[in-house]
Amino acid sequence: MAEFFHALFFKPIPITGIGRLAMLVPLALSVSIVYKTIRCDRLRSIPVASAMMCVAVVFFMMLIGAILLLVFRWLA
Amino acid sequence: MAKTEHVERAPSAPIAAILAWVLPGLGHWWIGERVRGLIFFVVLMVTFWGGIAVAGASTAVTAKGNGAWIAAQLCMGPQTFAALELGNREVRNAKAREQVLYRAPWPSSNIGVVYAGVAGLLNLLVIIDVLARSETRRMAVVPRLRPKKGRS
Numbered sequence: 001m002a003e004f005f006h007a008l009f010f011k012p013i014p015i016t017g018i019g020r021l022a023m024l025v026p027l028a029l030s031v032s033i034v035y036k037t038i039r040c041d042r043l044r045s046i047p048v049a050s051a052m053m054c055v056a057v058v059f060f061m062m063l064i065g066a067i068l069l070l071v072f073r074w075l076a
Numbered sequence: 077m078a079k080t081e082h083v084e085r086a087p088s089a090p091i092a093a094i095l096a097w098v099l100p101g102l103g104h105w106w107i108g109e110r111v112r113g114l115i116f117f118v119v120l121m122v123t124f125w126g127g128i129a130v131a132g133a134s135t136a137v138t139a140k141g142n143g144a145w146i147a148a149q150l151c152m153g154p155q156t157f158a159a160l161e162l163g164n165r166e167v168r169n170a171k172a173r174e175q176v177l178y179r180a181p182w183p184s185s186n187i188g189v190v191y192a193g194v195a196g197l198l199n200l201l202v203i204i205d206v207l208a209r210s211e212t213r214r215m216a217v218v219p220r221l222r223p224k225k226g227r228s
Binding site (some may be wrong): 008010011012013014015018023026027030033034035037038043046048056 | 078111112115116118119120122123125126128129130131133134135162166172178179180183184186187188190191194195201202205
């Protein structure tokens with residue numbers, strides 16, 4: 001057990017390739033859940049509202065990233 | 077038949093905020109929003125310690141290496157100090173063994189720092205929310221507790 005925790009918190013996890021983009025999803029999800037838990041009066045509406053907000057955040061960040069990439073290539 | 081009296085409690089906003097800083101979600105739990113408190117606790121703990129797992133304790137939470145991110149991470153309360161101590165202990169152990177400390181390569185290092193920092197900033201939102209909620213409840217409860225003047 002001690003070895004597991006040592007490996008978990010002291011040995012970094014190498015993230016390469018598509019994993020770098022995939023790490024955006026859990027962060028967007030946690031931001032969405034916290035934001036919607038604050039905003040929603042009814043607790044039952046939190047899961048759907050959080051999922052929709054997470055999808056919107058990821059989609060628009062991808063869109064902004066794609067636009068910036070196009071601008072970068074156009075300027076280059 | 078025995079009469080039962082329900083005494084309403086006006087939650088103190090500063091105490092709720094301090095509890096929310098000490099442990100994410102504890103302030104909401106204390107003012108009676110238990111499910112909300114539980115959600116905040118689980119989500120913020122997973123985000124904060126997930127960031128530390130990705131980058132390693134000595135890289136994700138440091139007082140010097142990450143600029144102003146430490147200010148955001150400190151919003152997570154005493155567990156930030158625990159993570160700092162874990163990282164410092166790892167650095168001391170590496171020095172004692174005369175080993176080079178293995179640091180997380182980019183982008184793991186940045187991802188871990190951002191996860192822990194965003195968790196802290198989200199906890200700041202939670203603290204502000206618990207302040208607002210407890211103040212709203214106080215305003216709803218306190219007038220009913222005060223004796224009304226002009227009536228015998």
